[in-house]
Amino acid sequence: MSTQFALDLRLARRKAGYTQKDIASLLCSHQSLVSDLEHGRERPTLEQIIELSLIYGRSFESFFAELMEDCQSRILKRLERLPAMRKRTAQTYNRSASLKRLKRRLTQTNAYGNT
Numbered sequence: 001m002s003t004q005f006a007l008d009l010r011l012a013r014r015k016a017g018y019t020q021k022d023i024a025s026l027l028c029s030h031q032s033l034v035s036d037l038e039h040g041r042e043r044p045t046l047e048q049i050i051e052l053s054l055i056y057g058r059s060f061e062s063f064f065a066e067l068m069e070d071c072q073s074r075i076l077k078r079l080e081r082l083p084a085m086r087k088r089t090a091q092t093y094n095r096s097a098s099l100k101r102l103k104r105r106l107t108q109t110n111a112y113g114n115t
Contacts, residue, residue, distance in 0.1 A: 005063035
């Protein structure tokens with residue numbers, strides 16, 4: 001499962017002249033983690049993304065785009081399985097309209113919120 005983020009990460013490391021072992025040391029991790037990140041087998045934590053951004057002096061928007069698309073897909077599936085309301089109350093008055101807006105946002109936007 002190779003992702004754009006993994007490809008960007010590998011290219012950034014090679015362009016900078018670092019080895020996977022260098023990056024692992026800077027991340028306080030193992031070389032196998034760097035390999036897994038670069039081959040798309042592992043997703044980085046938010047902290048690792050920040051550290052990698054600092055190490056390479058760049059941002060990795062592609063990771064967030066891919067992650068947003070995955071999250072959008074999962075929420076849409078959960079939305080379809082959401083149970084119906086049995087009893088409306090003052091607290092749930094806007095629920096139906098909010099659910100419709102949520103579905104519209106998730107189906108009409110890409111990862112960056114653009115249509």
